[in-house]
Amino acid sequence: MTYLQKQSPAEESAVPAPAGGGPALPAALALPATLVGAAALVAVGSLWSLWYLPFAVGLPVGAVTAVRGLRARTAVLVAAVAAVAGWGTPLLWRVASGDAVAGTARTVAALAGLPALASLVVAVTLLIGLVQALLGVWLGRTAAAALRPGR
């Protein structure tokens, strides 16, 4: 069982509810803005072979959400979507550019001794991004919790 799974409803309910009215708008924008920014960072980083960026993005997302007392599921959602979108977008871009992505995926699967299914390698690719992001969130939240002054 992980820290994320073990977090109690009481802890989640302790998260302060956003104030209503005017101040709610920036807060509502913060989540998608963070998500888009993180996804863009992961995507651009992948062009430079920075394969570990999903983890690097998950880490602060986990830490910040923990410090701010936001729910774990929020952190997971943001990091996971950022990772999958960040790694999926370059693949889609390649497909749109006419690159033989499916053929390359089948080749890689065959070379790895797996069934020569393009979807398999694409899924493994996205899974690697996703797992990194979740690990980042996990480490970020646990580290923040460990470093947080005692209440």
Place this chain on the structure above:
Amino acid sequence: MPRRIRTATHAAVAAVVSGLVLALLALGIGPVPALGTALVPGAGVWDSAAGAELPHTETLDLAGLKAPVTVAFDDNGVPTVKAGSDDDLFQAQGYLHARFRLAQLDLERRAGRGRLAELNGPASLESDRFELQMGLLRTAEAEWAATPPDSPAGRALTSYTRGVNAWISELRHNGQWPAIFSLTGVHPADWTPVDSLVIQEVLTQSMDFTSTPLDYAIFRDSLGAQRTMDWFPVHAANDQRPYDPGPYRDLGTAPLPANVNSAGPDVPAAANRSQPRPAPVAPTGAPDPAGEATAARTLLDTIRALPATQMHTFPDSNAWVANGPAVAGGNAMLAGDPHLPTTLPSYWYQIALSSPETNATGASMAGMPGVLIGRNADISWSLTDAQNQSTVFYSERTSPDHPGQYFWNNAWHPMQRVEYTIPVRGGDTEHLAVDLTVHGPVITRAGQTTSVSWMGNVPSPDLAVLLAVDKARNYQEFRTALADWHAPTLNFAYADGGGNIGVVAAGYFPLTKAGDPWFPLPGTGEYDVVGAIPFDATPQAYNPPNHVIATANQRPVSADYPYYIGTSFNAFDNGYRAARIYQFLESHPAMTAADFTTLQNDTTDYLATVILPHLKEALAGTKLDARQQAALDVLDRWDSTMRPSVAGGPIWWTFWNDYLETTFQPWWDQAKVPVEKDRWYLKVSSALPSLDEDLEAWTLHDPANPAFTSPGGPTRTAPDAMRTAFAQAVSELSQDLGSDPATWTWDRVHTRQVPSLTDADALGYGPVPAEGDRWTVNAADGGMNSTFGPSWRMVVDWKGPGSATAQAVYPGGQSENPASPWYRTFIPYWRDGRSLPLLMAADQPASTKVWTLRPGA
């Protein structure tokens, strides 16, 4: 547990798990590559997708060019290269090979350099050890050292290397490596001229290295010397058709040059010419059959584990030529189909080359400049393996009292030692020491210290010869060029626009001072290789009176040839393809190119045409059950062709193998032949040419041969054995294919496959039901799922001087990238027996895909 400790523990666990996963993704573990770097979508393996794109018209800068070069691709990816000089021409060819075959180039050079384990991991260590022992790298280095930089070969290799490295350099910037490199994280180093020569050596080994002396040693140890030589004789028991019927000349012995892979004093002076003769009793070099057999078993374990492309396994290739009244129009025609392991990508990369000095089109070999098989404006040529014995094994005398030494010519001599390190992906680097004797490298110490003298280890200026052949204008220039070709020993078939035809066996046919070189020989000096057959005395034919010449790996000369060139088992073909080809050529006057194509795709099993009448005779008057009678009826209707949808082939094939087994297996069982040591050549099967020849000859001429009577069994004759084998074959096929012999078609039991060089099943072609067997002209060797056969089919029809039409095809495609449309382009043509025009550069139609390569930075 206090909360703070608990949270700290959670954080520590998360940090450790994260660290481990990230390390795994960054570094990989064992055979698992670094998946983080490999699969990152903006780079890694995904960048190789760009390599699958077809070329488009553009201008590319290539450093080192002297003038612009144009490369025009046809719709199948065959390039026509036009350059202002040979230097530019071969640089462009290197660039093309690298663009479309870089992984193949790297795999092949790794195989020869003993560096496969660095890419593939521990599974390739055995191959690396073997090749470093054999000395392919040492020979290639010596060849390059002996190549003058300003010679045509030196300049071609330098230019070619520059072209390969131009693309490697581009890849280092754009990251578009072939997927295998991005996946493993092991990227190719810069190309060198030695790498091209290493690839030449790999092909030489695959054509020329013979392991059958090891099989002979095992047979002698198990069956006994007498039976071994009775059943695996020097001269085949059956009638064969040599292409050089004589008269022959005894011109003495030509000395061999110094060998980089041998140590100690110079090789002894030429002593005799070596018609095989009984070994003298040698006081210091008495054979040790048991030790030799142990060494042989150990070595065969290694050799049979090598990739198919590194070792000679089956007789290779057909080529025939005809002229005068044999061809329509009275000029000359040539057909060639070299048989090799069929792989994706293929050995061959088709290309048309044009410069003021060179004008040739045909099959180039990935890794080498020039055209290996093809035509120019005046002549055409193709190759078959000469199949002679080019390898002699020596059992060295050693002693614990003389560590590191061997006894030779009445004295102890130090072995020379060469040391290597072998990097291993996912494993520890291995260190290897190779000892050299005067005969060559020591390749095992199991049972007996055994060294090998192999003609491929003698530097051979093959590239210089090929470049001269590419430019030759007539038979004299062609033959003169071939005089310098040393290994592998090949039959070069020739036809020209002047209506001339010929075949020349070029290369070293080694001769020993004494002894039976088809066995391992004592290494004490009395049996050394002392030279080779002089070029003017090697098998050759030119404009014969019957107007046809066929070379299909049969013994090229008759029994009265004055030199020893090999045995029936080591390793000439049994002559069935040659017999069928001659049968066709001599019964078809005024042949056209279409006739040659028909013959290339011929599936007639010649041996079946010879044996089946005797089988039917043996079965006549015999009481057969209904199924056996139905099977016999099928054979009565069968035309002896191994076509996919025709019934009859499986009955014949199963019968013949059962006939071999019925006759020989009891002897093998009694002698306890360790068949598991060599899956190809120790087991009783139709893959042993000598046994096929014996059985054919006995069936036709000696049906009471004692071999038909099993040890301890009742007296038996050939008809008895045939009846037993036929009943057994029908029973086996009933179990496998059902009860109706009329439905026993060849495609139900026989397939072809073109595997990927990477061994990844999904990247190959097939298996698919297919025609042919190992004796049909359209050969399918390697078992019931054939992976060995025509690797290139070519027909050149000369109309007059400088005028010819030609066609060719190979089972593959121009690109090695499985995602490319050019990966398997030619396979449907090849499978259906069709070919495509093989055009000279000047005849190429306009292209929509043209690269202009211009001198650049």
